[in-house]
Amino acid sequence: MSNRSFPTEFLLLPFADTRELQLLHFGLFLGIYLAALLGNGLILTAIACDHRLHTPMYFFLLNLALLDLGTITTTVPKAMANSLWDTRAISYLECTAQVFFFFFFISAEFYLLTIMAYDRYIAICKPLHYRTIMANRTCVNMAVVTWGSTFLYAVLHTANTFSLPLCQGNALDQFFCEIPRILQLSCSDVYLREVGLLVFSICLAFGCFVFLVLSYVQIFRVVLRMPSEQGRHKAFSMCLPHLAVVSLFISTGTFSYMKPPSMSSSSLNLFLAVLYSVLPPAVNPLIYSMRNQELKDAVWKVMTGAFPERINCLSS
Template sequence: MTNLTAVSVFLLRGFSADPELQLLSAAAFLLIYLAAILANISIMAAVTLNTRLHTPMYFFLKHLSLVDICSMTTTLPRALVATMVGSVEISLPACASQLFAFVCLGSTECFLITSMAYDRCLAIYRPLMYGRAMSCRTCLSLTVVAWGSGIIFSTFHTANTFSLPFCGPNTIDHFFCDIPPLMHLACANADAHEAAGFAASGCIIMSCFALTVLSYIRILATVVQIHSLAGRWKAFSTCSSHLATVLLFYGTGSSAYMQPTAHYSPLQGRMAAVFYSILTPTLNPLIYSLRNKDMKGALRKLYLQAPS
């Protein structure tokens, strides 16, 4: 890679190329970032300190909040600086590290969401064997697999992207180092690398999505068999928050990573990235707290007991 790469420094554009919108967008995203970090830390603290929340669902939710915190911190601070000053330099190793961290965290979230779907499926379809099936050891194993798979998947994508030669231009028309804008800058034919990336992404994403869909098919089939309307609603409400997270995650992520580089639009890429890298981590805590009585009670208790 060293012999082929002439570019050693990239320039990040930030959120907007319009000088009039730079400070406004930076201020807005700074507030969103601080709110998201506070909300996700609150979720983690509430789950850790409240013994009523020491269940598999909240165990995975705590890791999901950790992933969201790390994901936003990987991209947003540098993006805020790039937006405020117009552009910011990022070295090739730093760019590769940022891409690795972001893809790793996104992949880990994908596996965690799948594990949460499996958890909800067992809770509704096999309630009598749920405690034994979703033991502490099982939850820990699923989490280790999620993080380990994320690392492996990210290693492939980072190597696949940065094995391309970059000889100029070096301006990334994006607010962080992401796969589509980087491949767009490569000064060699990236078709083979793009095909390899699509194959790996498609395999992982479709496998996780298929397992999630199968879990919800089983959940729906079980709920339909419940005679009481109140019972049906109670059963389905236990997974409604997770279903909203699934739709948000796959809906925003697929729009960015499942299109050819030749059709890549910098503006559309930035807009899609705002949704899957900023709004999704911000909305996840709201989704899991607004309609969840246990979580709302735990958060209320957490803030009432906090030292003034």
């Protein structure tokens, strides 16, 4: 194949044309990235070090924090580097890695949010069976299946996407390498194969979405019938942060991929991509710790160094 079919590099969509705005973008993204590192890092450390948080709910939250760190690290550092050095280029191998890791982390996060909804459903609707259903081994198996299946899924999508010949140039209408933008460069009907895989992915995601909705319908039916105000408050404290994160993730991602073609523009694509790929990893730690007193106390202990020095943070 010629270099025309497989370019050696791609050109990403810049955030700004002037040097001043490029540096402003670099500073803004640096602040968001550091906030995401700090927030998710504190949650990881707090959950690992506080034995009170060694429960299924916080185990899944720990996995979510890892996925958030992976998602934002996949896209933001390269965008910051391009703004700082006034360039748009990303190599073919870098683009391949970015597509793989982004699809992997985003897919795993959505399926993990679905599992977390199931955990909350069992905790509130079937509390007497919670310890039996959500046993430690079951939770670990769920996490392993999520990470392993989405890893293989990302390999399949990445290999399929980059096996397509590209003859529509090498300029991507996005600030990072994204499968739909790469498919726009394809010059062969073979791209329909990847489109078919994406449609299958959307069907799976829709199934998870239906499960999420049904779970929360049942949860709120049970919560609203609770006679104790304290019980309702505890249940809402457990569910509302997760519901807020799910709503943010699904609404921004869905609108980004399902918006009408007539609404498509470079600036809108850029804005929506920031919303669903950069904003959630940065604000998720704040959302989860806002109403959760246990997590806030554990994070405060991490920040003030209040944990005993001999504590084994990796023990269960």
